[in-house]
Amino acid sequence: MAPRSKPLMRDLPTTLDLLTLARELLRDELAPLLPPERQRDAHLIATAMAIAAREATAGEGWQREIEEALSDFYAEAGKGRLARFAADLRNGAFETSPSRAAAARAILWRLTIEKLREGNPQFLAANGLSDAGRQGQ
């Protein structure tokens, strides 16, 4: 988890600390008291809170990095490159150039791994990819 910076003016504990405490309370103390048919709901709430906490921790850093990677890929700056990238992949635009195709795949891997790192890191780990994409970081 990234180091937690002290807020400029907001009261402590931080949002992230509160989320973590709330999730622990739900998972460890409340969920066991629920009837079996509501256990899954408690699990879903805990999962949603965990995703929110991980996204809050990660910020927008990796999204900006992928935007930059797409700007490099297309050799032009600006936003909205992801939609163009998707359209080009639909049309097989990089299939005649092995180096472009490989560069495109590298962006796909990065995008997918970063999303799963926030959404479902257990799934990454179960696929042997828990630290994938962290090379050189």
Next chain:
Amino acid sequence: MGLGDRQVALAQFLAEASDAEQVEIARIALLPGGAIQENWGIDANFEGGRLAGQQRLVLRTDALTGVPSSLGRLEEFAVLRAAFSAGVTVPQPLFACDDAAVVGKPFLVMRRVAGSAAGRPITLDPSLEAVRSALAERLGRELARLQTIRPPRADLAFLSPYDGPAGQIAEFRAYLDRHPNPRPVLEWALRWVETHRPDPLPPVLCHRDFRTGNYLLDGIKLSAILDWEFAGWGDPDEDIGWFCCKGWRFGRLDREAGGIADRRHFYRGYEAASGRQLDPERVKFWEVYANIRWAVIAMQQSDRYLIGGARSLSTAITGRRATECELELLMLLDPDGAAKQAAYA
């Protein structure tokens, strides 16, 4: 409104449909599961008629919001009846009704079969360890039996003719065009599917949701294959790819046949009963297709909140699972990239 408010009309319908003098409903309760359909358990006493005596039934009807491409209940009833007649292990279909005056929406009624469909106990319960291979083989045989149902069939005339995956690819792309967030991995995989279509085989009846989580186990015995709402004519390998899709392995990713066994057990049952040898390349195509389809379905589940306004955390959060499918697509279609990623891990 629940079905409890419609008991009188429902009892009258059941009596008329079964030629009973009277039907008394002792208990009616919503069964767990069923994101797209509601399943109601009914305990009823039939006085006379074809079902005379105590009966345990399931009434299946639409949930508040469905997803595109699911059959109506009367159509599902016809499919269930065809599968039952072909000897597939399914709950016996009894009645169907589209008169809104009975419970407010169309429904079907079938016998209630004992067992549990919950995926994780099936894949993880140690007491099932000794029977999982045999279960996979049995499911392969069940699938082969289902595929004896082939077009043309007057009773299934409502099913669209099958002309290969091109139409579905176009539908997936049309969906992605409407979706606010670009999905480059799905676009990349769809391009692969478009350019790697296998030679066609004669179409068969596909379940289209044949997987762990959609069959009932009563102890160690397969008691029913459920949820026929997506059935249609299709390629014989489509259900094979769906069954083996990683999204349906419930915590046992290593067991590629539905989280319960190695593929060879499932394949062996299917090949023995169908007399057709499976081609790994064909199955790979349909497994890639399965991951795309599951990703789109997951996104459509979230749409029920995003567009339909359904206040359900369960459906809203399911859209996140699309990225799991995208990882699997990358692993299937870029094994060198997967090895490189794993080397960093």
